[in-house]
Amino acid sequence: MTDDAARRVFQVVDTFDPDRFVLLLAENATLTFGNAKPVTGRQAIADSLRAFFSTIAGLRHRIVRSWEVDADVIAETEVTYRRLDGSHVNVVAVSIWQTGEDGLITDYRIFVDLAPIYTV
Template sequence: MADQAAQRVFQAVDTFEPAEFVRLLAEDARMVFGNAEPLVGHEAITAGLRAFYATIAGLRHRIVRSWQVEADTVAETEVTYQRLDGKDASVVAVSIWQTGEDGLITDYRIFVDLAPVYAA
């Protein structure tokens, strides 16, 4: 079950279209990327994703492992970012999310060090 949930989430993220990910979220969902300020709601999350996507050329996730306990999912991934200079940078990330009774994500958190993505 956790693998299916994780696959659905990362397939949406990897489309590079914020709307594909946001459709998995509750209207008042909260998203926190690393140590950035929380983004709340579809509009703020879409804007935040667009701003982030403008700094890279693409991305893809490989699920290393995932766990689901009741409404909570934890996924360890290897994320390969296509940099704007044409090079790839791969990093390990952990995403944690909680879903409501309707199956929509209410809280989504990403823990990753993006330094290699932006290194000169």
């Protein structure tokens, strides 16, 4: 099985552009990032991502493996975060998302420990 769906999504995520990312989402999609409360709706998700992105200088995903099962995609990734001081931190993450019949993501969940990004 290929990881085309995951690759397409992470290419957009790695542009560091919340407005572009939310175009992959259904209007009433939900995003749950780590242990934060779920955020619902494109605008709220874009605002939430903007707030998070203001705390880092960039990010890049390397897909370790991914699975597609019906409308669900599961992707294990190694994410390289660029800190505001220019240094880099790698963390492992798992993202799971579900798409509707129109191909837009309806529910996106990210399982990651962000503590290493903010540890000095």
